[in-house]
Amino acid sequence: MSEATVEGSGVSVEPVSRPIRLKEAREAAGLHIAALAAALKVPVKKLEALEAGRYGELPDLTFARALASSACRQLKVDPAPILQQIPLSASPKLGDHRHSLNAPFNPGRDEEPINPLSWLSRPALLAAIALLLGALVIVFLPRAESPPAVASVAEPAMAEPVVVAEPVAAQEPAGAAVQEGVMPAGTDAASPAVAPATAAVAAVPAEAAPSVAVAVATPTTPAVAASAGGLLSIAATGESWVEVINGSGNVVAKRLLQAGDVIDFSAAPPYSVVLGKADAAEVSVRGKPFDTAPFSRSNVARFEVK
Template sequence: MPRLNRVTLMNDSDHLDTNDSVSAIQFNESLSAGAMIKAAREAAGLHVAALAVSMKVPVKKLEALESDRLDQLPDAVFVRALASSVCRTLKIDPTPVLLKLPQTNAPRLTSDRSGINAPFNPPSDQKHYSAASPANKPVVWLVVALLLAAFAILFLPDLTVNEKVDVVGPPQATVQMPVEVSAKPDLVKPMDVPVVPLTSQVEPQLAAPQQQTLESLPKVTASAQAPSALTAPSSPVTAPLPGAQLAQSAIVFKAKGDSWIEVLDASKAVQLRRIVSAGETVAVSGTLPLSVVIGRVDAVEVEVRGSKFGLSEIARDNVARFEVK
């Protein structure tokens, strides 16, 4: 027991000596704030790294504070707060240390004698609005481009395919047929309807007046049958045929597949405008010339006054347009 009391008395004396040394350091006016903190730390027997770990502060900031390198710390408020924390950790009075540190001046509100009636004076350096400044921003150009694109989409013409096929093809091939027949009772002018390429136009070739039999006349389709007076091969044709009768059944369509066909006469009256089904045969007549549009060339065979008319030479994109005159 006497030995333990002796150790306790020695520890108490050491503690009193440490407090006395710290108090002496605090009241030493010749030391700076950093030197006072460093002396107190060394008197407490703490290493700067151990103090930094206990306070959870970087070692470099404690070293800068102890070396009075306050320019390496953020601001005066941070310096005073860090010094106060170190003093509390070392259990010393922070007042002498804070007196050595830079003071922070709190902002003060100035009284305005003029009150609410004070005139408003805008600052002279205020930037005036410039109409050209938004043009330098890419966002403005992006918005303008989007508006132009929307305007173009709304007001462009409709590009969808209409029911009526309208294809501008090469020059139309025409089939020229005679519109007049000699009025002589015993003579008829024969006609020949050849099929020629697109670059040339078919011209009728009229033979010299001669007697014709039923075999020498072109075949007539369902809607225009040969007159009963022409049944005998050896009997000449005596009755003249007007031009309107020649136009009857001037063109015949034989559909191998479904196809759109449109036929307009000279007065633009619709003679045929529909889809002709596969296997269907349609004969069309009207006032010449007849304007013809065929939607599927590969699905239709055409006969012009009994002669087969080739469509492959005038077709474009499987659509044929021609006139029968």
């Protein structure tokens, strides 16, 4: 057994030994080193480096001990004495261990004081602040869309009952809260179903006649203007529907309108009007045309007449 110690400037390595017994066991078995290398499937140079103790030519000491164990199994000898001749590890020691490594560190430049305002000049921080402000504006900005406005008209001193004019073929359902007057244009023929309604209108006492205004509508040309004393008039130019509620919360009229239908309201206001398909109806208030477009939403107009 031979030992060697290698010392350099500042670097020392533990004594290194070589496995002499491995070479003696191979020679005792009469096996050439090339034949043993071929049996172990390793290069001959690695096996020669192992027998000579040149561990620097091997990957590491773990590989050297594994190669020695394989060679002992091939030679059928006890590997323990041979492995004792191979060091477990070779841990180099850098520098003189007598000197401590806890030396003060010199950064090479003086530390500058941290200025909080310098962070605000960074582009990334400015972009983050801008995004945050934009999100707050979007969240808390009031919605531009407002509910439909409500039309308000001054209340008149006097009011008259409601009068509804329809084409000859139209019929009002029973129990309606408005009175209807039907006058055929240029014809004397009337169906049996209309005759009782005509008789009921004729039976109204004479003293009530001044308070009732009858509007005439023809199927071809709808009436646009209301009577002289009419408060609200709705004339349908196409298929539409209307719902009128008085100031007491009662439904005065709720019906479908066909082209040519005209409804007049002359009773005491106010009226809350909901007009469906507003583009298919013409509205007049106190004889003047009333534009429902500013009060329409999804072609449904909601307004009040006071």
